[in-house]
Amino acid sequence: LTLGAKNFSLCEAFWASVVGAEVMFMFFTVCPDAKSHFSHFDQSQGSPDLLSHGGKIVNAIGGEIKDLDDLSTVMAALTELHTNKLKVTPEHMEDLSCTILVTLKKYLCMLHDVLLTEFKW
16 A cells, blocks of 8 residues: 555645644644643644644654654654743643644544545455
8 A cells, every 4th residue: 555645745745734823722632721832823623824834743743753763852842842941841741742642643544544444345
């Protein structure tokens, strides 16, 4: 099974925009006090701001996966930025991590269903 360049690009775009935006929206739903860190954003579901920042989050995860051998260095820079410069609390970081996992589970379950029905896996 190969996706081909076009389908691969579609998957990347979906991952970066739709999944990332849902992560951000769900995070704001679970942690409404975290919205204060993003007061300059349009925080409505599917907004360009959530699409953009959510894309940054999920693309950073993709980058971390590529650098698993050097994960501590990659995470140190993100931790420094978010905890020291942006003053994001450890609780918000933990809640965001959980939100990412729940969102990924949803989309991985959908992928599982497609693979079973479309490709008879």
